[in-house]
Amino acid sequence: MQTALHSDQATQEVPVKDLDVARLVQRVSVPVLAVIFALVVGGFLIATSGYSPGDAFVTVVQSAFSCSPGYCNVATVLTTAAPLIFTTLGAILVLSAGLFSIGQEGQYAVGGLAAVVVGYALPLPDGVHSVVALVAAAIGGAAVGVIPAIFRIFLGANELIVSIILNSVIMLLLSFLVNYPLRQAGGSTSYTNVVDESARLAIFDPATKLGMNIVIALAFIVIVWLYLARSTWGYEQRMAGAASAFARYSGMRTRAAVIRAAALGGALAGIGGGIQVIGMNYRVIDGFMDGTGFNGLTAAILGGMTVFGGALAALLFSAIMVGAVNGLQIVMGIPREIGATVLALMIVFVSVQTPLVERLELWLSKKRGAAEIARRAAESPVAEG
Amino acid sequence: MDPIANFFSSEMLHSGIRLTTPILLGAIASALSSRAGVLNLAIEAKMLVGAFVGLVALDASGSTFTAILAAFLAGAATGGLMAGAHRLGVDLIVFAIGLNMLALELSVYLMRVLFGGTGVWTPDVETLGDIDIPLIGSIPFLGDLLSGYNILVYLAFAAAIAFTLFFRYRPGRHLLAIGEAPGAAAAAGIAVPRYQTTSLVMAGGLAAVGGAFLTVGELGLFARGMTDGAGWIAVTAALLAMNRPGFLIPASLLFGFSDAFAIRLQSTTDLPQVVVQLLPFLATLVVLGFVGYRAMRAAATLGMPKRPRGAARPPQPATSTAGT
Numbered sequence: 001m002q003t004a005l006h007s008d009q010a011t012q013e014v015p016v017k018d019l020d021v022a023r024l025v026q027r028v029s030v031p032v033l034a035v036i037f038a039l040v041v042g043g044f045l046i047a048t049s050g051y052s053p054g055d056a057f058v059t060v061v062q063s064a065f066s067c068s069p070g071y072c073n074v075a076t077v078l079t080t081a082a083p084l085i086f087t088t089l090g091a092i093l094v095l096s097a098g099l100f101s102i103g104q105e106g107q108y109a110v111g112g113l114a115a116v117v118v119g120y121a122l123p124l125p126d127g128v129h130s131v132v133a134l135v136a137a138a139i140g141g142a143a144v145g146v147i148p149a150i151f152r153i154f155l156g157a158n159e160l161i162v163s164i165i166l167n168s169v170i171m172l173l174l175s176f177l178v179n180y181p182l183r184q185a186g187g188s189t190s191y192t193n194v195v196d197e198s199a200r201l202a203i204f205d206p207a208t209k210l211g212m213n214i215v216i217a218l219a220f221i222v223i224v225w226l227y228l229a230r231s232t233w234g235y236e237q238r239m240a241g242a243a244s245a246f247a248r249y250s251g252m253r254t255r256a257a258v259i260r261a262a263a264l265g266g267a268l269a270g271i272g273g274g275i276q277v278i279g280m281n282y283r284v285i286d287g288f289m290d291g292t293g294f295n296g297l298t299a300a301i302l303g304g305m306t307v308f309g310g311a312l313a314a315l316l317f318s319a320i321m322v323g324a325v326n327g328l329q330i331v332m333g334i335p336r337e338i339g340a341t342v343l344a345l346m347i348v349f350v351s352v353q354t355p356l357v358e359r360l361e362l363w364l365s366k367k368r369g370a371a372e373i374a375r376r377a378a379e380s381p382v383a384e385g
Numbered sequence: 386m387d388p389i390a391n392f393f394s395s396e397m398l399h400s401g402i403r404l405t406t407p408i409l410l411g412a413i414a415s416a417l418s419s420r421a422g423v424l425n426l427a428i429e430a431k432m433l434v435g436a437f438v439g440l441v442a443l444d445a446s447g448s449t450f451t452a453i454l455a456a457f458l459a460g461a462a463t464g465g466l467m468a469g470a471h472r473l474g475v476d477l478i479v480f481a482i483g484l485n486m487l488a489l490e491l492s493v494y495l496m497r498v499l500f501g502g503t504g505v506w507t508p509d510v511e512t513l514g515d516i517d518i519p520l521i522g523s524i525p526f527l528g529d530l531l532s533g534y535n536i537l538v539y540l541a542f543a544a545a546i547a548f549t550l551f552f553r554y555r556p557g558r559h560l561l562a563i564g565e566a567p568g569a570a571a572a573a574g575i576a577v578p579r580y581q582t583t584s585l586v587m588a589g590g591l592a593a594v595g596g597a598f599l600t601v602g603e604l605g606l607f608a609r610g611m612t613d614g615a616g617w618i619a620v621t622a623a624l625l626a627m628n629r630p631g632f633l634i635p636a637s638l639l640f641g642f643s644d645a646f647a648i649r650l651q652s653t654t655d656l657p658q659v660v661v662q663l664l665p666f667l668a669t670l671v672v673l674g675f676v677g678y679r680a681m682r683a684a685a686t687l688g689m690p691k692r693p694r695g696a697a698r699p700p701q702p703a704t705s706t707a708g709t
Contacts, residue, residue, distance in 0.1 A: 045491075049498040100478065151670075156684075157677030160478065162670065164426075165621055168614065169666050176659035298486065301479050337494035344490055347483030355474035 030357050031302055031309070034349035035316070042342035051334055056327075060339075063327030064319040073326055075210035079280060080318035082213040083108070086272025087296025088303070088310040089224045090265040094145070095305055096228060097261030098241030101148040103163030104269040105293030106170035107141040111270025113177065114140035115277040116284045119195025129199040134216075134274045141270015142263040144170065149262035153255050171289055178286045191285040201279040213279035220268070225307040227264075237261040269293060298347050317343060395529035397649045402534065403603070405641025406541045407432065407612070410595030411619025412637050413541075413548050414588035416628040420564040421584035422577075423471060427481035428592045429616025430488035431460045435593025436611045437492040440600040441499075444508040452601045453537070453594060460593020461586045463488075468582040485616075493609045507606040513537065537598045542634065544591060549630040560584065564628075592616065625669040627676055640665045 043053030067074045087104045094101050114136040124132055147166060148159035175190075182192045203211035228234040239247035240254040240261070247254045272292065277284060299317050303309030324339025411428045418425030439456035443449060463484070470480050500506045513535035521531050551557040562570040563577050571577045595615070600607055622640050626632035643665050647658030 045494070102482070151674060151677065155674040155677040156681035157673040158424075160424075161620075161624060162673060164617060165624075165666050165669055165673075168617060168621065169663060171614075172659050172662050172666075176657050180657050294482070294486070298482060301482075335494050335497035337490045337497070340490040341487060341494055344483050344487035348480060348487060351475050351479040351483060352470060352473065354476065358474075 027304065027357075030353050031304060031313070031346075031350055034302070034346050034353055037349045038342045038345035041345050042338060045341065046334060046338060049334070051332060056332060056334060056338075059327040059331055060320065060323030063331065064323035071207050072205060072210070073322060075205050075208035076326070077315070077319045077322045078214040079208055079210050080322055081315050082217040082279065083272040083276040083292050084296055084299065084314040084318055085217040085221065085311055086275060087269045087293045088299040088314045089220060089296075089307065090141070090145070090267075090269035090272065091297040091300035092265075092303075092305055092307060092310050093224065093228070093237075093261055093268060094265035095300060096241050097237040097258050097265075098244065099149055099152065099258055099262055099265075100160045101145070101163040101262065101265070102160060102294070102297050103144060103148055103166050103266070104296050105289055105291070106163070106167040107144045107266045107269035108273040108276075108293040108296075109170050109174050109289045110140040110144045111137035111273030112277045112284050112288055113174065113182075113273075114270065115199075115274035116192050116195055117182070119199035119278055119282075120193040123196070124198060126198045129196065130201055130212075130278055133195070133199050133278050134271055137270045137274025137277075138267035139270070141273065142267040145262045145264075145266015145269070146259060149259045153258060167289075167293075174284070174288060175286050178284055178288075182284075184283075189285075192283050194282045195278055199278050200282065201275070203279075209280050211279060213275045216271075216275060220271070221307060221311045224268070228307060233257070233260060269296065272296070295343075298343070302346055302350055394649075395526070397645050398530050399533070400648065401638070401642040401645035402530070402538060403641075404644045405637050406534075406538045406602075407595040407598050407615045408619050408622050408640050409541045409545055409634065409637035410598065411592050411616055412622040412626065412633050413544055414592035414595070415620045415623035416626065416630065416633055417548065417560075417584050417588045417591070419623065419628045420560050421581045422564045422567050423467075423477060423581060423585060425467070425481065425585065425588060426478060426620065427463070427467060427484040427616075428588075428619050429612060429614070430481070430484040431463050431589045431592035432596030432599075432612045432616045432619075433488040433492050433610075434463050435460045435596030436600040437488075437496070437596075437607055438593070439597030440506075440508065440510070440605075440607050443510045443601050447510070449511070449513050449601055453597055456593045456597035456601065457590040460596070461590035463593070464586040464589020465582070467589065468585040471581060471585070472578060489610060492607070492611075496607055505606055505608045510605050512605040513602045535602050537594065537602045541595070541598070545630070545634050545637075548633070552630050556580075592619070595619070621666065621669050625665065625672055627672065636665075639668070 039057070043057065046053045046056045063073055064077055065074055087108055090107065091102075091104050115133040118133040118136040119129070122129070122132065144166060148162040151157040151162040152159035178192055179190045183190055184193045201212040201216075203209055205211070226234075228238065236247065236252045236254075236257040237260065239250075239252060240257040244254050247257070273288075276292070281288075295317055296314065299313040300310045302316075303311070303313035320339045320343055324334075324336045328334040328338060329336040411432060414431070415425055415428050435456035438459035439452045442455035443452035446452065467477065467480065467484070471477055496506050497503065500508070515533050515535055516539070518528075518532040521528055524531075552561065559570065559575045560580055562573070563575060563580050567577050596612055599611060599615075618640055619637075622636045623633065625639070626636035643661050647661045650656055650658045650661060
């Protein structure tokens, strides 16, 4: 509508305006096509293992979006999505500052540990307790998140690699802590104490533990969007990532912006861990690092590094996961790994499509440019000088 | 004296070497890719592919040779996929993250669909036998250390040595040039894409053999996440070695032995093994920081190792030009 108006106003001079819409369509089509391709390949896999892909698809959708009084699958999807949304937002924040850190997994774990320690060791009143636990989770996550940024900025090391090593280090540390100092006395397996009642998040649906966790997650989607799109800090970090030379020459402190982004991204992933602990598990087990951080990163990529796209991708992630477990595995007997397989295929297809779409865009704009030149030449052959 | 000698038993040395093997093969793969100018984070995926395909082939054919060959080919195919993606201009980091997840989930899915069961698939197969080296095997201490492993252990160390030697020759030098400056290498007439493709395919095959070592060589079973992060450790070990072929064996040994040491520590004492396991990772972080800092300094001083003697400090560049 608006673009049509624009091209009308600009008469025949600049009719290239509508290209923006075309580009937007192309951008959106990348993840959507990837999802479709992945579903097709997943259907093929299901078909080769002797089940009907159509039935499987219907079952996934039914079981992910059905809600009976006894057990609400939609609620399960939302509770699964809550921590995932946080790791996704954390990944988006860090990536938008041009810092390719994949340390969300470790930040998530440290956030969970911080929350559980505050949750059972500090005697605090209702309400305050959960907030303090989440703040501790945020600080823990931020502390981990800054390390790759510091390595990158002050030591010139590759932040991606540092974050991978940090994930391994944290995995070992978590296993140690849960097995030795934080282990519940007398517990048969290795897990920490349970957090106090006062630290737990309010719950609306006891069967699925849907409660404040998804509310906080949804609130943070808006907060992070406001931060990235509407605040000075957000602008600085986006510029530091997208055009660091421009940002430096216009007087922004890019180093500070990147470190801030890393800290905030880490804090978000940490809160994700905290929310999982005080809203769902109530304790940390050996094996708390179950891939929520990695999945957040992949959801961020699938969502095209945009806040709302990432959040949608996180919801899609958990819907497919829940549908695969509650639908395919329990109802149809298809191994639930097919869900994550399809998700992995989505990532692979998105990564492959991106350069292809770029080439297509280039080709289209070249063609458009050539057509435009030809048209103008035909219209006014005398406009030489 | 006695308890210490007991602690460093030949068993521990033996398991250290065995734990090193998959890491070493993965580290060679990672270093080879890095040298070709590609950050290969899909080592874990290739190891899993090798572990799964190797065991399936072993179950189907009964021949360990076929199993290892199948694992190698499957890994090489995965590497080829990555090489194709690289040619297209795909972001290989994202691609590798996808591949890792795909290998992890698809292997379990196929295992459950093809062979039933839920957690572990234990086919009735004969794993690789141990080889005793005739003369060396009878030397008291050294014999235990050097002899009595299956063929893949020897193969891994041989591959590392071959990789080191490879760098002494023309193609190795070309590969080095490609990793340092692909543009300059291309300008000098080196076929950069061909080298990169070959490296990635070889890396995939080697990493997959590392994975096959776990299933075909040692355990004879497959479970979810079989490699247990060995691929990531291999990437880390290659970084600790600064991707230098000659350093790959010691770096991988450090990781392998810290694991063996930790296991031993857990079984004999009550000390937490985490300290020992953390050590190689922290060492890698130090190396990364050091290497990065040196590269940053090199960039700041335009590649000169250090400021020329007597030259002025950067704040007064005018005097330095006057001096020369």
